[in-house]
Amino acid sequence: MGGAGFGGFADVFGDIFGDIFGAAGAAGARQRSNVYRGADLRYAMDVTLEQAASGFETQIRVPSWENCDTCGGTGAKPGTKPQVCRTCGGNGNVRIQQGFFSIQQTCPHCHGSGKVVSDPCSGCEGVGRVKRNKTLEVRIPAGIDDGMRIRSAGNGEPGVNGGPPGDLYVEIRLRPHDVFKRDGDDLHCEVPVSMPTAALGGRIGVPTLNGQAEIELPEGTQTGKVFRLRGKGIRGVRSNVPGDLYCHLVVETPVRLTDKQKQLLLELDALLKDPKHSPQTKSFMDRVKDFFQ
Ligand SMILES: [Zn+2]
Ligand SMILES: [Zn+2]
Known part of the structure; x- marks a missing residue:
C-alpha cells in the first residue's frame, strides 16, 4: 500500500504531550466564512498492558479522500466544467437584507464553493472526491496509558471549500x-x-x-x-x-480439607491458645470488652 510511512506520525512525541493535556488547539481555521477545516477523525485502539509497557508499531486502516479520477476533482462530468454560481457571483457568500441589517451568509445555492456543477460526475456524484481507505503506520510510544491520544496531523477529513484537513486521533484503550x-x-x-x-x-x-x-x-x-x-x-x-x-x-x-487435615488443624489450634500467637485477635477482643463495659 502506498503507505504514508511514519511521516504523518513523526511528531507523535511532540504532540502527545500537548494532547494529553487537552491542549491540541487546532481550532477551526476559518479564513473565509465558508471555508472550514475538516473534521477530526478518531480511531480507538485496544492495547494490552505488555504492548503499552514496551511500545510497538502497527498499521491501521483509516478513511481517506482522493481526487476523483473520472473528473479530476472538479465534480463535473468529463467534457463539462463547473459554472460560476450566479446566485453569489462566484464568491460563495450572499448578503441578505433583514430590516436595517445586511447579513452575510454562505450562498445557499453553491454552499460556499462559488461554483455549481450542472452535470455532475458519475464517479463521485459531483463531490470531486472519492472515499478510499489507506494504511498508516503508527508508532505507539512505550508507557502509553488508557485514554491518551496520538495525533496524526492532516489525516482527518478534508476541509470544506479549500479549508485545511482535520487531524486523526488514535485513542488508546488499555485492555484489562x-x-x-x-x-x-x-x-x-x-x-x-x-x-x-x-x-x-x-x-x-x-x-x-x-x-x-x-x-x-x-x-x-x-x-x-x-x-x-x-x-x-x-x-x-x-x-x-x-x-x-x-x-x-x-x-x-x-x-476442602480431608478428615486428617481437619484433625491436624484442631490439634494445632489447641496449641495456639496462648494469645501471643494471635496478637490481632487479642487486641480486638480487648477493645470489644472495653466497648461493652
Ligand atoms: Zn468525479
Ligand atoms: Zn453561490
Whole structure:
C-alpha cells in the first residue's frame, strides 16, 4: 500500500504531550466564512498492558479522500466544467437584507464553493472526491496509558471549500490484564500465599511484566501486607524512571480439607491458645470488652 510511512506520525512525541493535556488547539481555521477545516477523525485502539509497557508499531486502516479520477476533482462530468454560481457571483457568500441589517451568509445555492456543477460526475456524484481507505503506520510510544491520544496531523477529513484537513486521533484503550492493575506508572497485583508459608516465612515467586521475581516473606506475614518491587512498574511516556510493582499478599484459608487435615488443624489450634500467637485477635477482643463495659 502506498503507505504514508511514519511521516504523518513523526511528531507523535511532540504532540502527545500537548494532547494529553487537552491542549491540541487546532481550532477551526476559518479564513473565509465558508471555508472550514475538516473534521477530526478518531480511531480507538485496544492495547494490552505488555504492548503499552514496551511500545510497538502497527498499521491501521483509516478513511481517506482522493481526487476523483473520472473528473479530476472538479465534480463535473468529463467534457463539462463547473459554472460560476450566479446566485453569489462566484464568491460563495450572499448578503441578505433583514430590516436595517445586511447579513452575510454562505450562498445557499453553491454552499460556499462559488461554483455549481450542472452535470455532475458519475464517479463521485459531483463531490470531486472519492472515499478510499489507506494504511498508516503508527508508532505507539512505550508507557502509553488508557485514554491518551496520538495525533496524526492532516489525516482527518478534508476541509470544506479549500479549508485545511482535520487531524486523526488514535485513542488508546488499555485492555484489562489478568494479573496486573495499572495505576499511572505503578502496577499492582494480588499474590495468594498459603497459611503455613505466611506463618513460617520463606521465598515466594511473584510475577513481573518481564518475568518471575522472588520476594522473601518474613515469619508471621499477615494478609494485606504489601511488598514493593522498585522499578518493576511501567516507565510512562513522560517519566524518566519506571514506576514500582506492589504485591498485595492474600493469605489463603485452606479449603476442602480431608478428615486428617481437619484433625491436624484442631490439634494445632489447641496449641495456639496462648494469645501471643494471635496478637490481632487479642487486641480486638480487648477493645470489644472495653466497648461493652
Ligand atoms: Zn468525479
Ligand atoms: Zn453561490
